[in-house]
Amino acid sequence: MxxxxxxxxxxxxxxxxxxxxxxxxxxxxxxxxxxxxxxxxxxxxxxxxxxxxxxxxxxxxxxxxAPSVAEARRELGQMTVAEYAKQWRSRQRRVAEYSTGQRIDSALNAHINSRLGSRKLNSVTPIVVERFLDELEADGVGRGNQINILQTLKAILRDAYDKGAMADDPMKGVQKPEYVRKKVVIPTLAYLKQGLAVAGDDLALEIVMMAGCGLRNGEARAVNINNVVADDVYRVHEQIHGNTHRPAKLKHRKPGEFREVPLPRSVREAMERYAEKHGATAEGYLLRGPSGYYTETMERRRVRSLFEKLPVIDGMGMYSFRHYFASNALGSGIPITDVAEWMGHRSIEETYRTYRHLMPGSIAKAARVLDAGLWETA
Known part of the structure; x- marks a missing residue:
């Protein structure tokens, strides 16, 4: 009772x-x-x-x-997810429109508004969000995309919750989808040399920057002779964006931020040979096209032609040359913390999840080293 x-x-x-x-x-x-x-x-x-x-x-x-505050919260809770998302989006003035902004708009237009747009905010609960994720999974939306969509939805709902639209946190207890990374395919040194031998000068330089310095595709397209800040240091501070075909900020970085990576002598010499043969723009860019920059469309044709001339290996692609950098570094005993920083990963966990298989027997090796140290000091 x-x-x-x-x-x-x-x-x-x-x-x-x-x-x-x-x-x-x-x-x-x-x-x-x-x-x-x-x-x-x-x-x-x-x-x-x-x-x-x-x-x-x-x-x-x-x-x-105050009664007026309570009433305002009640009215806010009566708004639909789509209505609130539109207001919320207009307040996101600090996002990069050509990267984060596009991902947000894609998540809203293709998934969130179509599935949850008509639902009132005060009716959104963790169960509703869980069912939303189940629908994404059932419709074959990739795990990586699911994570990006949930990130946008979470930002919207938490903003509404903080303003009093819901009494309880709609994201409480909701776990994000686990991202299952595709198999990492790493070329051998012989395959890398064969690729460089049959690639044109432009694509060969991009491959060299990816395999030698660990750059992403867009970062390699933005290779710049002025970024050589020391004989053995290359400064990465921009990429050529795949949609705009213009220089843009780095992934996981704010505008103006950069990272510095090792510059092997062979890579520096390849840049110098290319500059001597083809020249560079006034700003120092080496790769360029009709619009002034080396674009993804131009690369796609050249990449297709490249891999038609190479042995067929399932999963092998341009990004595999960046994997080669990680394999070469880790296999040479360079700490994974340094590799993570040079590759521009958001966290060392990302590096470990991707490349942990490249460190077989590391525990056994550590045991032998520690054992030797113990006996020497005994």
Missing amino acids: ARQLARGMGSFFKDCDCARPTRCPHLYTIRFRDALGKQREEVGFGTQDDAVERLTQIYVEKKRT
């Missing part, structure tokens, strides 16, 4: 059929109306005092909320 407290405070009870509920081991449940006027329940209170204390806390918080 529910015990009613002062008007507006709510009640508490045990949901059991025990003869003496006050002495049975079951937990108390409290029932109350939140600041939005919606009846709610919370379970898990061991004693009556615990239940009353929680109800009192909720009551005091409601009293501190």
